[in-house]
Amino acid sequence: MSQFQKKVELVRSEVIARDVVRLTLNAPEIAAAAMPGQFVMIQTAPGKDPLLRRPFSIHQTSSEGYLQILFKVVGRGTQLLAQCRVGEKLSLLGPLGKGFVLCERGNACLVGGGMGIAPMLFLASRFQQQARYGAAPKVILGARNREELVPLISDFQNLGLEVLAATDDGSFGHHGLVTDVLKKMNIGPDFTVYSCGPRPMMAAIHHLCLKENIHCQVSVETVMACGMGACLGCAVPLKAGGYAHACSDGPVFEAGELLWSL
Numbered sequence: 001m002s003q004f005q006k007k008v009e010l011v012r013s014e015v016i017a018r019d020v021v022r023l024t025l026n027a028p029e030i031a032a033a034a035m036p037g038q039f040v041m042i043q044t045a046p047g048k049d050p051l052l053r054r055p056f057s058i059h060q061t062s063s064e065g066y067l068q069i070l071f072k073v074v075g076r077g078t079q080l081l082a083q084c085r086v087g088e089k090l091s092l093l094g095p096l097g098k099g100f101v102l103c104e105r106g107n108a109c110l111v112g113g114g115m116g117i118a119p120m121l122f123l124a125s126r127f128q129q130q131a132r133y134g135a136a137p138k139v140i141l142g143a144r145n146r147e148e149l150v151p152l153i154s155d156f157q158n159l160g161l162e163v164l165a166a167t168d169d170g171s172f173g174h175h176g177l178v179t180d181v182l183k184k185m186n187i188g189p190d191f192t193v194y195s196c197g198p199r200p201m202m203a204a205i206h207h208l209c210l211k212e213n214i215h216c217q218v219s220v221e222t223v224m225a226c227g228m229g230a231c232l233g234c235a236v237p238l239k240a241g242g243y244a245h246a247c248s249d250g251p252v253f254e255a256g257e258l259l260w261s262l
């Protein structure tokens with residue numbers, strides 16, 4: 001699998017909602033090699049503060065060589081990225097990790113919560129681009145409120161997909177959790193669920209899928225230092241005992257492989 005370390009130009013910066021930013025980078029090699037569910041490590045400032053690169057899911061790629069990330073400002077690294085100006089260069093390492101395995105048989109349901117929506121757009125567009133994946137995937141997206149969700153929904157609709165929405169405050173779509181929406185859909189074992197979001201959300205999705213005998217893949221987030229399997233900083237506990245590296249064995253795992261009780 002090809003990986004690159006490149007200085008790439010920021011060509012667009014959009015404020016999607018309060019503290020939610022999307023960057024478009026001209027990164028042709030990384031964009032061409034990327035698969036949905038993979039991530040990039042980004043140096044957020046030219047000097048040594050912050051020292052460590054930060055991991056971000058690949059949100060979307062284009063045939064023109066652009067790559068997008070979508071992120072929430074939560075600390076110093078993301079604050080610096082949000083302040084980057086068009087024309088600035090950023091050091092990117094990627095694509096990294098193991099992404100989603102797209103099942104060619106059966107139906108797909110994509111469930112993204114909060115910034116877990118980021119990798120779902122790339123996944124949705126890959127399903128739509130390639131006819132061998134059959135019927136259009138079902139998409140369920142959740143966020144805290146209308147402001148955070150609505151600007152992201154239109155990207156999925158532009159792919160020709162219908163989106164079911166849920167918000168914590170009920171300001172758009174279902175008032176409650178994405179798992180309520182998933183339950184109501186009454187999907188069965190002919191489906192694969194692909195999910196990314198907060199851990200409690202993914203745990204609930206895993207348990208629902210287990211009960212209904214539905215195949216489920218999840219993309220997990222951990223703190224990461226190297227992103228390449230070298231520092232042991234991203235350990236996730238496995239059901240069979242022991243640990244996996246989220247950066248090199250994941251970040252996408254079969255939900256049943258992971259230990260959810262911790």
Ligand SMILES: Cc1cc2nc3c(=O)[nH]c(=O)nc-3n(C[C@H](O)[C@H](O)[C@H](O)COP(=O)(O)OP(=O)(O)OC[C@H]3O[C@@H](n4cnc5c(N)ncnc54)[C@H](O)[C@@H]3O)c2cc1C
Binds near residue numbers: 077
């Ligand atoms: C594979 C992967 C993909 C990711 N994709 C995205 C994405 O697409 N969009 C996005 O907004 N974020 C994503 N993240 C999380 C993102 O990497 C962190 O939010 C970012 O590193 C925070 O950097 P910071 O310097 O701004 O904050 P820091 O100063 O490093 O931390 C600020 C706060 O956020 C917490 N934090 C830091 N990293 C994480 C994490 N991974 N999970 C939970 N809490 C964390 C810290 O404990 C602290 O409380 C991803 C993480 C991983 C591992």
Ligand code: FES
Binds near residue numbers: 230
């Ligand atoms: S982040 Fe270093 S081993 Fe995974």
